[in-house]
Amino acid sequence: MTTEAEVKYGLAGVLADDTAISKVMPETNSLTYRGYAVQDLSANCRFEDVAYLLWNGDLPSKTDRERLDQQERSQRAVSDDVLEVMSRFSKHAHPMDTLRTAVSFLGQEDPTTEDSSASGLMEKSIRMYARIPTIVAADFRRRNGKDPIAPSDVLGFSENFFHMCFGEVPADEIVKCFDISMTLYAEHSFNASTFTARTIASSLSDVYSAVTGAIGSLKGPLHGGANEAVMHMLKEIGEPAEAKQWMLDAIAEKKKIMGFGHRVYRSGDSRVPTMTKAYEKMVEVIDTPEAKKYWEMSRILDDTMVDAKGIYPNLDFPAGPAYYLMGFEIPMFTPIFVMSRITGWTAHVMEQLANNKLIRPLSNYSGVAQRDVPAGH
Numbered sequence: 001m002t003t004e005a006e007v008k009y010g011l012a013g014v015l016a017d018d019t020a021i022s023k024v025m026p027e028t029n030s031l032t033y034r035g036y037a038v039q040d041l042s043a044n045c046r047f048e049d050v051a052y053l054l055w056n057g058d059l060p061s062k063t064d065r066e067r068l069d070q071q072e073r074s075q076r077a078v079s080d081d082v083l084e085v086m087s088r089f090s091k092h093a094h095p096m097d098t099l100r101t102a103v104s105f106l107g108q109e110d111p112t113t114e115d116s117s118a119s120g121l122m123e124k125s126i127r128m129y130a131r132i133p134t135i136v137a138a139d140f141r142r143r144n145g146k147d148p149i150a151p152s153d154v155l156g157f158s159e160n161f162f163h164m165c166f167g168e169v170p171a172d173e174i175v176k177c178f179d180i181s182m183t184l185y186a187e188h189s190f191n192a193s194t195f196t197a198r199t200i201a202s203s204l205s206d207v208y209s210a211v212t213g214a215i216g217s218l219k220g221p222l223h224g225g226a227n228e229a230v231m232h233m234l235k236e237i238g239e240p241a242e243a244k245q246w247m248l249d250a251i252a253e254k255k256k257i258m259g260f261g262h263r264v265y266r267s268g269d270s271r272v273p274t275m276t277k278a279y280e281k282m283v284e285v286i287d288t289p290e291a292k293k294y295w296e297m298s299r300i301l302d303d304t305m306v307d308a309k310g311i312y313p314n315l316d317f318p319a320g321p322a323y324y325l326m327g328f329e330i331p332m333f334t335p336i337f338v339m340s341r342i343t344g345w346t347a348h349v350m351e352q353l354a355n356n357k358l359i360r361p362l363s364n365y366s367g368v369a370q371r372d373v374p375a376g377h
């Protein structure tokens with residue numbers, strides 16, 4: 001019989017399955033994808049190569065790279081039906097809601113949705129990886145009363161996203177900062193949204209359902225939604241001169257401060273130094289008072305939180321203001337996270353189905369004792 005002492009609330013510390021996709025190492029604040037350190041991948045690989053790595057277990061050869069580029073670039077366009085479904089959403093709907101429905105709709109457009117063979121899963125994963133940026137960019141433009149910009153078939157993944165949002169591609173350092181964020185956001189073992197995707201896949205549901213559920217899970221501010229919450233916090237604070245006192249007051253009031261803390265890392269998120277460096281480089285290139293202001297505030301908040309509480313920033317902390325300074329609206333930040341994490345989610349669905357066992361934990365019943373229905377009911 002289960003006793004309360006055995007319950008692991010939030011599944012904290014529970015080993016739920018094996019995975020060969022990524023290794024999160026809180027002892028050394030490090031992270032590898034298929035054995036490669038994320039810092040190394042960020043410095044030397046395009047996000048497209050990381051996607052290939054996560055799905056296939058190794059970095060692509062030149063031919064593999066060309067094939068995946070061709071597959072991705074040729075499948076970027078979405079149907080008029082997808083755009084029509086999105087047009088039904090209010091301009092005030094959160095773009096994660098629009099994206100969740102649009103991805104679900106991609107599933108019903110695919111005549112082989114239920115095909116979960118290895119080749120079927122790969123094909124559907126590439127299809128979502130290619131189309132999700134188009135959906136995110138089209139929704140951004142729709143909410144601002146603008147027509148979508150057709151995807152390019154020659155630009156790389158990150159450049160094409162800027163092109164579809166703004167009709168132009170910014171300086172290399174800005175594109176590189178974005179591409180690094182894609183690599184760093186791509187995969188992180190059994191986080192809440194990935195575990196959601198694996199749980200859905202484990203009942204032998206289809207991969208579109210798994211991704212739709214994962215999008216819902218990522219939306220929450222304790223998970224992917226934190227990158228938006230960080231930027232709202234920076235805007236609320238307003239000026240670097242206010243940052244230290246704002247943080248001390250928030251700590252005194254026992255507020256949850258978005259972009260700080262992590263279930264697994266207790267002394268620093270492996271991805272933060274790389275993202276922070278890319279953000280800093282971008283601020284130097286942008287060189288505006290606004291960029292310098294947010295950079296300075298970020299530094300003060302980070303130092304104050306670490307000094308006062310010993311709680312470190314997570315990846316959402318530098319990613320939020322970096323996306324803002326790239327020109328993206330705050331509600332796009334979590335959809336941008338989806339553009340990257342689609343690779344990790346689908347790699348996990350493939351891994352789950354290659355050795356499937358239905359995910360079904362036990363619960364410790366804490367309700368009233370068994371009783372009889374009163375007479376007369």
Ligand SMILES: CC(=O)SCCNC(=O)CCNC(=O)[C@H](O)C(C)(C)COP(=O)(O)OP(=O)(O)OC[C@H]1O[C@@H](n2cnc3c(N)ncnc32)[C@H](O)[C@@H]1OP(=O)(O)O
Pocket residue numbers: 010221222223224226254255256257258259260261262263264311314315316
């Ligand atoms: C990409 C990602 O998903 S990264 C995570 C993004 N999420 C956020 O940034 C949201 C803010 N952070 C948090 O809410 C938490 O740190 C989580 C949800 C990420 C991890 O939570 P848990 O592992 O459950 O840790 P828990 O919430 O129990 O925190 C442990 C202690 O640290 C404190 N703490 C943790 N994070 C924070 C924070 N951001 N602000 C203030 N205090 C915090 C808790 O209050 C708790 O203190 P206590 O022991 O005195 O009660």
Ligand SMILES: O=C([O-])CC(=O)C(=O)O
Pocket residue numbers: 185187188190191192223262263264314
């Ligand atoms: O691992 C987690 O719990 C959350 C996280 O950082 C991620 O999903 O990238």
